[in-house]
Amino acid sequence: DIQMTQSPSSLSASVGDRVTITCRASQGINNFLAWFQQKPGKAPKFLIYEASRLQSGVPSNFSGSGYGTDFTLTISSLQPEDFATYYCQQYKTFPFTFGPGTKVDMK
Amino acid sequence: QVQLVESGGGVVQPGRSLRLSCAASRFTFSSYGMHWVRQAPGKGLEWVAGIWYDGSNKYYADSVKGRFTISRDNSKSMLYLQMNSLRAEDTAVYYCAKEHRITGSQPFDYWGQGSLVTVSS
Numbered sequence: 001d002i003q004m005t006q007s008p009s010s011l012s013a014s015v016g017d018r019v020t021i022t023c024r025a026s027q028g029i030n031n032f033l034a035w036f037q038q039k040p041g042k043a044p045k046f047l048i049y050e051a052s053r054l055q056s057g058v059p060s061n062f063s064g065s066g067y068g069t070d071f072t073l074t075i076s077s078l079q080p081e082d083f084a085t086y087y088c089q090q091y092k093t094f095p096f097t098f099g100p101g102t103k104v105d106m107k
Numbered sequence: 108q109v110q111l112v113e114s115g116g117g118v119v120q121p122g123r124s125l126r127l128s129c130a131a132s133r134f135t136f137s138s139y140g141m142h143w144v145r146q147a148p149g150k151g152l153e154w155v156a157g158i159w160y161d162g163s164n165k166y167y168a169d170s171v172k173g174r175f176t177i178s179r180d181n182s183k184s185m186l187y188l189q190m191n192s193l194r195a196e197d198t199a200v201y202y203c204a205k206e207h208r209i210t211g212s213q214p215f216d217y218w219g220q221g222s223l224v225t226v227s228s
Contacts, residue, residue: 001169034214036152043202043218044144044152055216087152091214094166096142096154 002026002090006099012107019075021102023088028068032092035064035073038101039084047086048073078104109134109217111203116222119193127222129186129203134217137161137181140206142215143188145199145224155201156188160209171197193226200224 003026013019023033031051036044046055048064051071061076075082083106088099115127127143142157156177157166165177176189186203201222204215 032212038152043221044215046207046214046216046218049207049214049216089152089154089214091212093212094157095168096157098152098154101151 001095002029002093002097004088004090004097004099006086006088006102008102009100010103010105012105013078014107015078015080017078017107019078019082019104021073021086021088021104023066023071023073023099025069025071025090029090029092031067032090033064033066033071034089034091035062036087036089037082037084038087044087075104109205111205111217111219113201113203113219113222116201116224118225118227120228121194121226123193124189124191125193125224127188127190127201127203127224129188129219131184131186131203131205134205136179136184138209140213141177141179141186142204142206143177143186144202144204144215144218145197146202146221147196147199150199153199158186190224193224195226198224198226 005024007022033051035048038044052064063074085101085103110132112130119125143155158177174192178187203219205217206213207216
């Protein structure tokens with residue numbers, strides 16, 4: 001199985017900050033990488049697919065990059081509604097696996 | 108707007124069975140692969156099972172293989188998860204999720220609101 005790791009596990013930031021989250025796969029997954037945002041008590045929200053493609057309706061302050069085993073999610077200017085937990089997911093091979101999550105909270 | 112509505116969750120004793128359902132609407136259900144993902148209280152997301160658009164192929168996490176069965180009824184736009192021999196560690200919110208596109212390996216673009224399953228004596 002492909003293991004996914006994320007760093008940091010949590011971070012504190014302020015509105016307007018630039019935030020970067022890293023996701024690493026235990027083996028190459030090309031660009032079969034998605035990012036999700038989840039708020040407490042809510043279902044995950046689909047943000048990015050194919051490592052860098054923004055899902056329709058997702059604000060342009062979100063961006064993704066990477067290929068192979070190393071990926072990043074960047075929020076260029078953190079907004080109040082962006083405080084949440086972020087998960088990466090590989091969908092190259094079953095079982096599809098998620099990273100453990102990165103919680104972004106208010107400094 | 109795509110709609111996915113799970114039902115069937117509840118409290119069940121260890122070793123018993125439960126069937127979750129997911130009613131899909133506002134998209135061509137029979138064209139898309141579908142999945143179940145769960146989240147234990149306070150924990151991260153865990154993919155559970157997936158099924159091709161026509162039901163011809165099914166995939167399971169090792170943690171549920173042999174105990175859970177995913178199925179679908181395209182005539183009713185329904186997805187199911189039959190859960191047998193339930194264990195305390197199966198306690199979680201279970202989400203059904205739709206694949207983003209109809210071809211190739213795809214992430215999940217729409218999720219239901221979730222159905223809580225609690226396994227406890």
